[in-house]
Amino acid sequence: MKKWTLGFLLLCGFAGLSGCAVPWHGQQNKQTGSLVEYLYPKQTTPVAVEPAAMTHLKLPLRVGIAFVPPGNMGYGELPESERLKMLSRVKEAFSHHPFIGGIEVIPSSYLKPRGGFENLEQVSRMFNVDVVALLSYDQMQFSDRNQLSFLYWTIIGAYVIHGNEYDTHTMLDAVVFDVPSRKLLFRAPGTSTVKGAASWATFSERSRGARIDGFNKALDVLIPQLQTELSAFKERVKSDTSVRVQHRPGYTGGGDMGWLGVVLVLLLIGVGMGHVRKLD
């Protein structure tokens, strides 16, 4: 009888200890901030194509930057402090342009989920900006256990063996809108993939860090792309008849002869030099 009892207890103990090593199906963690969902919340049919409205860009531009409000309020949402840090990085990268008068970082709490252009217009008035750069995002994190997770039953293994893996795919998309005309001026994407592994005990912290890391790496890709798109937009504006550039009080002026002026000066020197030689 004692043998049977001892055997039963050992079996229970083994089963209890190896509980964490039972087959574990992978998890998915998704967070999105969809631009379409935010700007066109009630749209069930495609937006009708309208004749291009005139866009008046008043220089120096006052620009606002914000994250699109999240579509899901699930586990692992990017903290506001991280959002503000990332927006500050974008601000720093673009503040040196002479045609940008100021960049306002707009906290997420000012944007209403599914708020539409009405909400965007309210915010632009509140922050006194004409152009808003909205950062939409889509992040998917897959978590799985690898074969080493079998060693979790040793208890120590749960702390030292990296038996949990994560795979984080992030896409950030910056879309720049002229708020009064609701016109999309230009956009640029940034993507990243972060892979890693962690022990059972540290997995939650590591995977959370990887999600933030994924956003930062996508932003590293996005900023140069946005600079390139901005340069292309500056060129495009010259020939785009639907965009008109104006100056507001407090603009920067340049005393510029241009190369055409230099050509005129050279012609004048050419005419004058012959005469100076004659005088000598």
Add this chain to the structure above:
Amino acid sequence: MSANSIKTLQPLRAGVLLIALCLIGSVLPDRFVHVLQYDRAAILSGEAWRLWSGHFVHLSTEHMAANALALGLLAAMIAAYGHAKKLVHYTLLGAPVISLGLVYLAPNMAVYRGASGLVTLYFVLVCCLVWQNSSPYLRGPMVMLTLAAILKLVLDTEKTEAGMGLITTLPTGVQIAWQAHLLGAMLGLAVFVLSKITPLWQIACTYWRAKAGWISRTVIAAWRGYREGDSY
């Protein structure tokens, strides 16, 4: 060194000196450039040096290169006509007059950089000097050049801030300060006409030499007083 070689070197020195001033302005760190640029609010609060220094700082290397080249060549030309000393006076007098003119004519322009006002002043002076001394067969090309310069001034008044290749070397978002060109041209013409009326010119030159500092201070103080009484 012979008198002849000194005469030959003078235009070179004048041109190189002005180009060097522009080059120095372009290699200075941003915080110094901000102290030197024409800043309307700062000028009205008494930072008078900006009336002069704003003409020798620029917005980009290309902007500086075009202006410095034109300024250097025209200065050398004026010196070659034997007006090397007067060139100093033209610059010292012309720079603040153009800046003060901008304060009045372009109240919405907060910041200005560039030597084109001075370039236009020199351009008109050289045009007048060549016209005065040239033979009749050169008058045709001179008229064409003057018309081209006027056309350029008109083009500058258009919204060419987006950059039109030959017309502007300014970075995007910066507007051409055509008022500086207009002021420079008018000043150049006025200086030349005054210099033809010899007694008046001599009186003006004597007075300027004696009272240059006082005139600048008085004009700024009067302007500040006017602005404070008017709107602040």
